[in-house]
Amino acid sequence: MAEVNPRRSRHSMLGTLIQKELREISRNGSLRIVGVAVFGLLLVTLGLGLREARAVRAERYAAQKVADGHFRTQDDKNPHVAAHYGTYVFKPAGALSFVNPGVDAFVGVSLKLEAHKRNRLEGARARDGTALARFSRLSVASVLELLVPILVVAMGFAAWTAERERGTLRQLKSLGVEPRSLLVGKLLGLLLALAALLIPAFALCVVGVSVFGGALEVGGWGRLFALVLVYGSYVVLWANLTLWASARAKSSRGALVTLLGIWVSVSLIVPRVATDIAMVLSRVPSEAVLSARVKASLNEGVPGGTAREARVNEFSEKLLLQYGFKGAETLMDASLLNGLELQAEALFENEVLDHHYAELGAALDRQERLEQVLGVLSPVIVARSLSMALAGTDAAHHRQFSDRAEIHRRALVDLLNREFAEKGGTRGFDYKAGKELWEKAPKFAYSPPALQWVLGRQFPSLVLLVCWLVVSALLAYRAVARLEVA
Amino acid sequence: MFWTVFAIERRNLLRDRAVWAVLLGFSILVAYAALGGASYARAEREQIRVTKLEEEARFKALRQEVIAIQNGAPVQHSKDPRQPSIVGRELGRQALSLPESPLGAMSVGQRDLLPHTVWVTTEARLADTGQEDVGSLSRKVSGVFDLAFVLVFLLPLVVVVLSFDLLAQERERGTLALVLSQPVSLAAFVGAKAALRGAVLLLVLLFAALIVPFVFGGGLGGEGAPGLIALYLALLVLYTAFWFCLALCVNAYGTSSAGNALSLMSLWLVLVVVVPGLASVAVDALYPSPSRVELVNRTREVAREVEAQMSAVEGDHGAPGESAVASAQRGARIQRELESRVQPVLDAFATQLARQQALVDRLRFLSPAIIAYEGLNDVAGSGVTRHQHFSRAVADYHTEYKKFFFERIALNRKLGSEDYDHMPRFQYREAPVAELLQSVGLGLLGLLVPSLALLLAAFAGFRRDFTSG
């Protein structure tokens, strides 16, 4: 007897505890049904998500080719007229949109790039659906965020109360088992049971992505890995909360009602209220207001800045210098004059747009950060925010796309105006360019931002996720340490 | 006997602090939702009002300008208020608004996605361009915290809290054995307990779903409001009854109160989250919406073809020498041609949406939550059906509007002040009430029938062998 290594015996005790928890969970018929149902839903949502992502990818890719073709094969015309004719870019689906469709259905997908205007993305899919589509949006993310916690609760609400109600807790304590070992045993038992469900789902996800191919772009795997960590922590957090409530409650019934109450509050009520709070605390101008402001500034100049005429002239002077002219009175070709004017105008317009969009971006950033910080009220908010960001389907990614498209628009318009100025000669607006120029137009290549960019923006959520994890673990530990037998 | 059980239950329930907390919390949420819905409706109303004011002022100014020009004032050609092509394309644009329904504050539904106001000009309408966006993107994604949300999602949970242990608790406490050793049948005992909870729920409904919204929501008046409110209440009462009957049934067959709570919660998840989610997936799979992305390219192609065709037929390339009149006439023809060729694609969107909605109308019988949600949206005028009715009215008006201007463009007739008086104006007429009644009525039936079935099943369960365990 004395030979037994104490370390070894402790390990095997933990193993025994885990084994017992696993047996209890796996032999519970209703838990098996719920588990299979959740697993089935994960598979269905995963399959549908992948199918959707593939369809969207193919559609946008084809559409982009057609739109590029339209631009390339347009008739001969004046380069600036071509800038008005413009082109379209289509927003590709987020890197992991099959996991979390996020805001994708609620924002536009096609963007017209043309001279003088920064358009907004059009064609939000949600508008073409029924109200039912919004009533309940099933995705891998919503199953993980909403249904898996319920499964955790169902598995663990009676973890301590049932031991007490059956009197087995007395037995365990009389054997001198430390509360910490019991807690670790129960937690690991619970998590292993969940892992038996979630790891195959994840494996199928990886297989699906590999087989259906191309669903993950560069950096996609990193995002997927980060997503797995996030959801892993999220599940552990719920397991902690469940064990905490179970240890604190007087009866299984009480534990369950408490946990379901928490679930309803943090997943149904708090996220919506938090959105409202963020909206009230940090006002963002609506699109209508923004476009009115932009319009006014385009006519009169940025508020507090130089008036339109004067500012355009300043830009003209600069451009003239660049082109080697000392003063506006120098003789020059009509096209050059027109082209330079258009370029100066474009520079002025860009300045106005930069001013207003920087303001809007700052306001939206504030609002989004506030929304993240409100994750202190609910872990669901934290998980949702991180998940959408990693899936590349949050509002920030949408804005990032729109900004990149704007850069592209400016490059395109600038090229056309410059071409007009340099090649038009004396013909002025009668000058027509052709295929060669259209072929020279830059191609729009969008690549999603790097993982670091996402993590940087999601810093508050990351911190909060860790906080939730630590606090829930401490709560569970303290509750178990104080657990009374009778 | 009935009143004895009723009275004891009342005392038991009233002494339960958790019940009070739930009722209080629910009332606060209802008040919050009513405030939210009302402020949404107010913002919408305000936007419509401002747009209308702008429009009136614009028309007044245009009419005066016409008179001034007739009296010899100078004309700015690009903004000539007598030129039908210019007025039709820009100056005389009309804002068509879908007026707020009397119960609009109850449910926002699809209203935050679909524009309440659309602009009509002589140009082809390729998308519903107009004002939307009350609220932020994340609110669109999570959904507005309105009464429809609180009532459809949370009301069942209040029912569950009040009734999940209706019988199970008596059984666990051991009081049931003593009760049943008295000359009282289980069905009568449960009936009395259920009646009390039914009464409490009715009070909750009256207070939380009627009084609170009126106090906090305000503006629930208007034409046809009493009828709509009656429908709204009928929906709520039957929806609550369904959940209550379900809880009774679970009590009849369940074993422990924790087990009942878990079963009811799972049923709630299935009926409120999973079934609607799968139903919407099925709708998408059976009738996928056409692609807006393809529409963009298609429109562009058609525009190019039409322009090429026109040029080929007319032999000019919009040459600089073209007169303003000829250019306007050509523009009008292009618009007409463009519209007639893109129209089938646009119609496909509307048809598909109508098909989706028709399928939803059938699939809703799978879950009372869908019935209640769709019903509330219909009653609040926030559903797809009403918006489609509005879209059709807009399309009809658009035809009329274009006819007015294109006729004058073709004849090269300038607009006089009398034309401004006779310009077609938009008058929105609601769809016949019978349609609403039929749709909501069927929904009510879809709530009533399963409730009765559950009630029968519950009482069959209460008649089984009773073992005190």
Add this chain to the structure above:
Amino acid sequence: MLHAEGLRKQYGEVVALHGLDLMVKEGELFCLLGANGAGKTTTIQLFLGFIRPSAGAARIAGLNVVEHPLQTKALLAYIPENVMLYPNLTGLENLRFFTTLAGKGELQDTELLSMLSRVGLAAEAVNRRVGTYSKGMRQKVGIAMAMAKNAKALLLDEPTSGLDPKASNEFSALLRRLRDDGVAILMATHDIFRSKQDGDRVGIMKEGRLVAIHTTSELSHADLERVYLDHMHH
């Protein structure tokens, strides 16, 4: 008063009670002795109509309990091993509730109070919430219910297990009083000593059968114990 005729209860393959024949007269206290699972509780639940017999009939005052569930329940009172009452209500409120259910809503508070004092519940306790009561106090409220209801038959299922000797004694005295008032009493118990002391007759059950009936006045205490153990071993 209490009459079992070929009373049988079967759960699937398992027979819990094999055709029991038994008659308990008015003013008689009949004790059912037997190991756990011998069929005592099944017998009592059959008389209560909580479960339905597979064959035979349980009758109270000649009425079949299955055919006349409400009439028969009006005649009997039941005291389980643990009388469970509504913890949020006081003793008096509980008594009022159950007697009203029993159809004796006309009883005045003073009458109910006097019954509670007759069963020996302290006056200060009657207006306290039952949640604070001991088991003995709750069993007393159970007896008070039987008295208030004016029950003709009383069914008890191990009512004294877990009571301290004093409470147990008081309970026995109450039972004897009820018997003397003409109530037919059927009590399932493990307690051989009390069976001999209180019971008029003792029945010994084994594996769903009533294997022996003895009149307590004919046996000494030691005899009863020996007879009981003999039956248990064979």
